[in-house]
Amino acid sequence: xxxxxxxxxxxxxxxxxxxxxxxxxxxxxxxxxxxxxxxxxxxxxxxxxxxxxxxxxxxxxxxxxxxxxxxxxxxxxxxxxxxxxxxxxxxxxxxxxxxxxxxxxxxxxxxxxxxxxxxxxxxxxxxxxxxxxxxxxxxxxxxxxxxxxxxxxxxxxxxxxxxxxxxxxxxxxxxxxxxxxxxxxxxxxxxxxxxxxxxxxxxxxxxxxxxxxxxxxxxxxx
Amino acid sequence: xxxxxxxxxxxxxxxxxxxxxxxxxxxxxxxxxxxxxxxxxxxxxxxxxxxxxxxxxxxxxxxxxxxxxxxxxxxxxxxxxxxxxxxxxxxxxxxxxxxxxxxxxxxxxxxxxxxxxxxxxxxxxxxxxxxxxxxxxxxxxxxxxxxxxxxxxxxxxxxxxxxxxxxxxxxxxxxxxxxxxxxxxxxxxxxxxxxxxxxxxxxxxxxxxxxxxxxxxxxxxxxxxxxxxxxxxxxxxxxxxxxxxxxxxxxxxxxxxxxxxxxxxxxxxxxxxxxxxxxxxxxxxxxxxxxxxxxxxxxxxxxxxxxxxxxxxxxxxxxxxxxxxxxxxxxxxxxxxxxxxxxxxxxxxxxxxxxxxxxxxxxxxxxxxxxxxxxxxxxxxxxxxxxxxxxxxxxxxxxxxxxxxxxxxxxxxxxxxxxxxxxxxxxxxxxxxxxxxxxxxxxxxxxxxxxxxxxxxxxxxxxxxxxxxxxxxxxxxxxxxxxxxxxxxxxxxxxxxxxxxxxxxxxxxxxxxxxxxxxxxxxxxxxxxxxxxxxxxxxxxxxxxxxxxxxxxxxxxxxxxxxxxxxxxxxxxxxxxxxxxxxxxxxxxxxxxxxxxxxxxxxxxxxxxxxxxxxxxxxxxxxxxxxxxxxxxxxxxxxxxxxxxxxxxxxxxxxxxxxxxxxxxxxxxxxxxxxxxxxxxxxxxxxxxxxxxxxxxxxxxxxxxxxxxxxxxxxxxxxxxxxxxxxxxxxxxxxxxxxxxxxxx
Numbered sequence: 001x002x003x004x005x006x007x008x009x010x011x012x013x014x015x016x017x018x019x020x021x022x023x024x025x026x027x028x029x030x031x032x033x034x035x036x037x038x039x040x041x042x043x044x045x046x047x048x049x050x051x052x053x054x055x056x057x058x059x060x061x062x063x064x065x066x067x068x069x070x071x072x073x074x075x076x077x078x079x080x081x082x083x084x085x086x087x088x089x090x091x092x093x094x095x096x097x098x099x100x101x102x103x104x105x106x107x108x109x110x111x112x113x114x115x116x117x118x119x120x121x122x123x124x125x126x127x128x129x130x131x132x133x134x135x136x137x138x139x140x141x142x143x144x145x146x147x148x149x150x151x152x153x154x155x156x157x158x159x160x161x162x163x164x165x166x167x168x169x170x171x172x173x174x175x176x177x178x179x180x181x182x183x184x185x186x187x188x189x190x191x192x193x194x195x196x197x198x199x200x201x202x203x204x205x206x207x208x209x210x211x212x213x214x215x216x217x218x219x220x221x222x
Numbered sequence: 223x224x225x226x227x228x229x230x231x232x233x234x235x236x237x238x239x240x241x242x243x244x245x246x247x248x249x250x251x252x253x254x255x256x257x258x259x260x261x262x263x264x265x266x267x268x269x270x271x272x273x274x275x276x277x278x279x280x281x282x283x284x285x286x287x288x289x290x291x292x293x294x295x296x297x298x299x300x301x302x303x304x305x306x307x308x309x310x311x312x313x314x315x316x317x318x319x320x321x322x323x324x325x326x327x328x329x330x331x332x333x334x335x336x337x338x339x340x341x342x343x344x345x346x347x348x349x350x351x352x353x354x355x356x357x358x359x360x361x362x363x364x365x366x367x368x369x370x371x372x373x374x375x376x377x378x379x380x381x382x383x384x385x386x387x388x389x390x391x392x393x394x395x396x397x398x399x400x401x402x403x404x405x406x407x408x409x410x411x412x413x414x415x416x417x418x419x420x421x422x423x424x425x426x427x428x429x430x431x432x433x434x435x436x437x438x439x440x441x442x443x444x445x446x447x448x449x450x451x452x453x454x455x456x457x458x459x460x461x462x463x464x465x466x467x468x469x470x471x472x473x474x475x476x477x478x479x480x481x482x483x484x485x486x487x488x489x490x491x492x493x494x495x496x497x498x499x500x501x502x503x504x505x506x507x508x509x510x511x512x513x514x515x516x517x518x519x520x521x522x523x524x525x526x527x528x529x530x531x532x533x534x535x536x537x538x539x540x541x542x543x544x545x546x547x548x549x550x551x552x553x554x555x556x557x558x559x560x561x562x563x564x565x566x567x568x569x570x571x572x573x574x575x576x577x578x579x580x581x582x583x584x585x586x587x588x589x590x591x592x593x594x595x596x597x598x599x600x601x602x603x604x605x606x607x608x609x610x611x612x613x614x615x616x617x618x619x620x621x622x623x624x625x626x627x628x629x630x631x632x633x634x635x636x637x638x639x640x641x642x643x644x645x646x647x648x649x650x651x652x653x654x655x656x657x658x659x660x661x662x663x664x665x666x667x668x669x670x671x672x673x674x675x676x677x678x679x680x681x682x683x684x685x686x687x688x689x690x691x692x693x694x695x696x697x698x699x700x701x702x703x704x705x706x707x708x709x710x711x712x713x714x715x716x717x718x719x720x721x722x723x724x725x726x727x728x729x730x731x732x733x734x735x736x737x738x739x740x741x742x743x744x745x746x747x748x749x750x751x752x753x754x755x756x757x758x759x760x761x762x763x764x765x766x767x768x769x770x771x772x773x774x775x776x777x778x779x780x781x782x783x784x785x786x787x788x789x790x791x792x793x794x795x796x797x798x799x800x801x802x803x804x805x806x807x808x809x810x811x812x813x814x815x816x817x818x819x820x821x822x823x824x825x826x827x828x829x830x831x832x833x834x835x836x837x838x839x840x841x842x843x844x845x846x847x848x849x850x851x852x853x854x855x856x857x858x859x860x861x862x863x864x865x866x867x868x869x870x871x872x873x874x875x876x877x878x879x880x881x882x883x884x885x886x887x888x889x890x891x892x893x894x895x896x897x898x899x900x901x902x903x904x905x906x907x908x909x910x911x912x913x914x915x916x917x918x919x920x921x922x923x924x925x926x927x928x929x930x931x932x933x934x935x936x937x938x939x940x941x942x943x944x945x946x947x948x949x950x951x952x953x954x955x956x957x958x959x960x961x962x963x964x965x966x967x
Binding site: 017019020022023024026027030061063064066086088089109110111112113114116 | 747750751754755756757758759760761762763765766768769770780784787791794831834835837839
């Protein structure tokens with residue numbers, strides 16, 4: 001999974017005002033971020049690949065596709081994007097909309113260096129963390145995919161909190177056979193304790209939720 | 223022969239016969255006739271000598287006597303004429319034939335037979351006188367035989383035909399001396415048959431010249447009444463004929479003029495009685511056909527108020543002073559005509575006490591009078607028009623420097639009309655406001671040099687110290703050597719117009735300002751947005767510098783770069799603020815040279831925010847080269863903002879692509895065209911008509927002044943605003959303005 005390794009400290013800026021864009025770029029570079037700038041949403045989308053994580057700084061009033069529209073689009077395709085939104089003028093309803101879409105922060109121009117860097121840092125942190133989470137989830141999912149149907153059934157029963165005997169009677173097999181399946185299942189999932197198994201199950205659940213409710217992606221889920 | 227018979231014959235002979243003794247001249251015998259010849263009784267002669275009887279004229283007595291004596295002694299017959307003195311002292315011419323014979327009884331005797339030839343002699347004398355008279359006559363006289371051959375011409379004849387001598391003409395035919403030989407021949411034939419002809423004929427000289435002759439031709443008969451000669455007498459009447467011809471010609475010319483002249487030509491008696499009138503005159507007084515005008519008093523046709531002057535005019539003419547007068551004529555149909563009359567004395571041969579008649583030529587001048595009246599009315603109207611328009615005309619004579627001013631020019635300059643003789647260098651130039659004087663003289667000098675017309679507005683200080691504004695126009699006139707001789711022009715007091723225009727401009731400025739202020743609200747958002755970008759950047763740079771400054775080691779280069787950036791951005795912010803202030807300020811219209819492209823860019827930046835908010839892409843199509851205009855840039859920005867604003871508003875509800883195209887281009891007609899094209903729904907028909915109507919709006923919050931103000935501004939710049947709208951394909955507003963000068967001031 002080398003291709004999904006998070007790119008370290010790259011910020012993508014969507015801002016059509018050359019002057020302001022330069023100041024953003026300079027500020028971010030001063031704290032060792034790499035920066036890519038785009039004048040319009042369509043410029044950005046030409047470069048965009050959903051498989052990669054993206055740390056974005058987006059101006060709301062872009063010519064053509066607006067910042068809000070872009071955020072909606074990115075959210076809908078479940079890309080690993082963390083975005084900080086810049087707005088030229090305070091508009092509460094847009095701010096609420098943006099925050100619902102899972103923006104890391106909503107900054108009004110002119111914003112201070114501190115606020116900007118804090119927001120970008122958080123976004124960066126988020127995108128890195130989410131990348132790790134995604135990696136974990138993919139690992140767990142892959143392991144679960146190796147289970148036989150019996151082992152999977154035993155896993156489901158264990159997750160549901162049933163005892164060995166109860167599982168045996170439910171599956172119509174002997175308790176001894178249940179133990180063998182459980183032992184194999186634990187081995188395949190690379191867990192050694194029930195606690196570790198519980199974490200796997202959590203990750204599995206989280207992945208299922210993410211896939212089921214795309215809009216819910218964001219820090220709020222934690 | 224019987225002696226007695228002889229004696230009887232001798233005694234009764236009609237001749238005087240005498241027998242004289244040769245020795246002593248004693249009359250031996252004389253018959254009765256002889257005695258009668260000399261006034262004696264026959265008996266008295268016996269014994270007397272012949273010389274005492276037949277003595278001749280006292281002057282000749284001796285000669286005659288000697289003659290007779292010599293004759294008596296001579297042998298043979300002697301014949302001769304003798305002048306004798308009769309007994310009573312009268313004279314008698316006799317023709318004598320004397321013969322000597324030897325008489326038986328008396329010896330040598332002379333027998334003389336004498337005949338009275340006094341009557342013949344007298345006739346001869348008379349003939350001689352007549353011949354001299356003919357020869358000396360100033361009439362040319364010629365005799366010709368019955369064939370017409372000339373046998374005699376007198377000196378006058380030769381002179382008339384310019385001939386040197388007889389030999390050149392004698393023997394030539396009579397008909398050769400005339401231009402028309404045929405007529406001449408007829409004349410002479412007539413003369414031959416009827417005995418005479420009198421008339422005129424054109425004579426021809428050998429040198430081919432002509433002259434007019436009065437000719438009298440007579441047939442001369444001999445004693446037997448047989449035709450013998452043709453006599454022609456000629457008088458040169460060329461001069462008279464010429465004079466006559468001229469008289470006739472001039473008379474007929476006069477007649478022709480008299481008859482055909484449309485003027486009234488009339489001969490008047492001194493009291494005004496019409497003696498003659500021509501058809502033109504009849505027409506003028508509208509005399510009915512057949513109406514007898516002659517004999518009437520001409521005063522009948524003269525308006526009564528002119529009678530006295532009319533008669534005075536006639537008297538003056540009779541006194542030798544031809545004169546002219548104008549009066550009103552009343553025709554027989556009671557029509558009034560303005561006429562002018564020339565009167566001159568018309569002498570007549572019969573006038574013993576000076577001329578009694580005048581010749582009057584009367585001409586209809588009604589039309590001229592009407593023209594004169596019209597002209598004077600026109601002049602008057604021009605004066606009134608000049609006064610009303612406060613416009614005067616002038617003419618400046620360059621050589622003398624004098625200017626002719628119309629009355630109104632005097633008033634404009636604060637003088638009584640025609641109260642002085644203005645000169646360019648003095649009265650005119652001194653009246654020009656000192657600050658404008660240089661401008662005026664420059665314009666005039668340029669006009670004099672180029673020959674082109676000039677127009678200039680300048681201030682003047684009137685004689686009473688009041689300042690006025692005038693518009694002056696002028697043009698030079700050149701003589702045939704291309705030298706300027708005169709400058710003509712007009713001057714108009716435009717003070718009120720200028721003040722009104724200024725007031726109007728102020729009102730327009732106010733309106734434009736009000737309209738700008740009305741849009742300021744929505745402009746504010748756009749300006750805030752525009753200002754926000756550099757401010758945002760400033761904040762980040764400043765913060766960055768602060769952060770850098772707090773670090774050790776201190777990064778000097780980084781800091782100075784960013785501070786320079788900060789400085790530049792601050793200036794940029796200031797510029798935005800300045801533009802905003804300029805746009806919103808209450809101001810006086812001021813034109814300057816600017817680049818149309820810059821105008822459009824500025825406006826686009828003003829409207830950037832609104833365009834973004836509306837999701838409209840605005841495309842600017844600007845030429846590579848500057849497009850110069852001489853305009854009030856703020857007002858023109860206002861126009862473009864209004865047009866952009868409208869273009870945005872019509873697309874707010876549009877579901878299709880939202881787009882505005884702003885185009886600038888230079889036209890070949892020295893104009894600049896701005897077009898703002900939207901992709902909205904076009905303009906509904908109901909709105910089109912009221913588009914430029916004030917207070918008409920389709921926007922809930924609109925004032926309805928936008929396009930009205932736009933049009934006012936554009937028109938005040940000498941341009942026009944128009945639109946092309948088609949339902950469904952959007953609307954294009956086009957502003958056309960005169961192009962400005964090509965350099966930035």
